[in-house]
Amino acid sequence: MKRRTALTTAAAALAAPALALGTAESAGAQTAFARGADISSLAKSEAKDGVYMWADGWKEDAIWILQKSGVNWIRLKVWVNPADGYNNKTHVVNVAKRARAAGMNVLVDFHYSDTWADPGAQTKPAAWANYSVAQLKTAIYNHTADVLGAMVSAGAAPQMVQVGNELNGGMLWPTGRYDQLDNLAQFLISGVNAVRATVPAAKVMLHLAEGGNNSLFRWFFDAMKARGVTWDTIGASYYPYWHGSLSGLQSNLNDMASRYGKPVYVVETAYPFNPGDRDGFGNIISAATPVSGYPASYTGQSNMLTAIANVVKAVPNGRGAGVFWWEATWTAVAGNGWDPYDPNSKNGWENQALFDFAWKATPALKTLGTL
Structure with missing residues (x-):
C-alpha cells in the first residue's frame, strides 16, 4: 500500500477462470499470534530527528x-x-x-523496485529495465x-520473507504483469528459491491487497x-475504508x-486517530x-484494530496468524516524506x-500489543 489513489485491479477484471485445485497443502496450526508493526520509515525518521514517546x-x-507494548513482529520493506x-x-x-536484540521476529518485504510497489505501480528497478526474462529471474x-x-x-x-508486495497486478511491469502469468510465476519461484536457499527456516509469504476480494485471491493463488509456485503463508492488505466490509474480509x-491449508495474516492495515494533519500536507x-x-x-483507531484482529482470530483451525499495522512509526518528520526522489x-x-x-504513543499501540 503506498501512494494510494483509488485501487484498481486490472488483474481481477481480466482474470482467467479459476484453475482446478489438487489437494491443499497441509500446514500446522499457529500458536503465537503475530502482533506486528511495519516500521520501514523508522530509520529515515530517526536520521531526520524524529522522536518517539x-x-x-x-x-x-x-x-x-513497541516491544514493551507487546508488539512481537516488525516488518521492513526492501527497495533495490x-x-x-x-x-x-x-x-x-x-x-x-x-528488533532481534529486542526479542522481536522480523518479516522482510521485498518490493523488487527502486520505489513503491503496489497494485497501481510495479516499476522495474532502473538497473533491471532492459533485462530479459532470464536476466530478471537471476536478478x-x-x-x-x-x-x-x-x-x-x-x-x-x-x-518470514515476503516475495513481492501487493501482487494484484503482478510485478516487474510489463514483463511480469497480470497478463504475463507464466513470467510472473517464474519470478516468484526465483525469489522463493533464494529464500529457501539462504534462510531455510524462514516462512515464505505471498501478499495481495484488497483483503475482502475473494475472486481476486482465488484467481491469483490458483494461477500461481x-x-x-510454493508458499507457506498468505498475506492480505486490508484497509477498511478501501477494501470492503469486515464480513467480506472474514469470508476471504x-x-x-x-482452500490452501496455509496460515493467513492481515499483513497491512491502519486507521486514523485524527482526521487532521500535522505537516500542512493533506492526508x-x-x-x-x-x-x-x-x-x-483514538477510540475509533483502537476499536477498528480490535475488530480486524477478531476477524483474523476467528479463522478456523488456528490459521488466523496475525495482524500488522502499516507504518506505525511514520510521523510527520520533516524530510521523511512520500517520495524518495x-x-x-x-x-x-x-x-x-x-x-x-x-x-x-496512541492507545491503539497498547491494543495492538495485547491482541
Whole structure:
C-alpha cells in the first residue's frame, strides 16, 4: 500500500477462470499470534530527528516502545536502489538487528523496485529495465539472496520473507504483469528459491491487497499454484475504508486458509486517530468517520484494530496468524516524506501512525500489543 489513489485491479477484471485445485497443502496450526508493526520509515525518521514517546511524554527508542507494548513482529520493506538511500540492504539489516536484540521476529518485504510497489505501480528497478526474462529471474534471486545473506551474517535472520508486495497486478511491469502469468510465476519461484536457499527456516509469504476480494485471491493463488509456485503463508492488505466490509474480509480469509491449508495474516492495515494533519500536507484519509461506527479518533483507531484482529482470530483451525499495522512509526518528520526522489516531499499518513501529533504513543499501540 503506498501512494494510494483509488485501487484498481486490472488483474481481477481480466482474470482467467479459476484453475482446478489438487489437494491443499497441509500446514500446522499457529500458536503465537503475530502482533506486528511495519516500521520501514523508522530509520529515515530517526536520521531526520524524529522522536518517539510514551503517552506520559517519556522518550525512548521506538523499537523498545513497541516491544514493551507487546508488539512481537516488525516488518521492513526492501527497495533495490532507492534514491534516498533508505529501505535498502544496509538499513534493513541495521533495523532488523535492533528488533532481534529486542526479542522481536522480523518479516522482510521485498518490493523488487527502486520505489513503491503496489497494485497501481510495479516499476522495474532502473538497473533491471532492459533485462530479459532470464536476466530478471537471476536478478531477483541474487538481490533476495544478497539482502537475506547480509541479515544472516549480522545475526538478524528473518523469520518470514515476503516475495513481492501487493501482487494484484503482478510485478516487474510489463514483463511480469497480470497478463504475463507464466513470467510472473517464474519470478516468484526465483525469489522463493533464494529464500529457501539462504534462510531455510524462514516462512515464505505471498501478499495481495484488497483483503475482502475473494475472486481476486482465488484467481491469483490458483494461477500461481498451477504454475509451480510454493508458499507457506498468505498475506492480505486490508484497509477498511478501501477494501470492503469486515464480513467480506472474514469470508476471504476463511476461504484462503481452507482452500490452501496455509496460515493467513492481515499483513497491512491502519486507521486514523485524527482526521487532521500535522505537516500542512493533506492526508490520504481525512474523513471524520472513514467507516461508519469508527470515528477518526483514538477510540475509533483502537476499536477498528480490535475488530480486524477478531476477524483474523476467528479463522478456523488456528490459521488466523496475525495482524500488522502499516507504518506505525511514520510521523510527520520533516524530510521523511512520500517520495524518495524528492527530499522536500511530505507525509500523507501521519494521522494513521501509532504515534500522534505530539509524538506520543496512541492507545491503539497498547491494543495492538495485547491482541
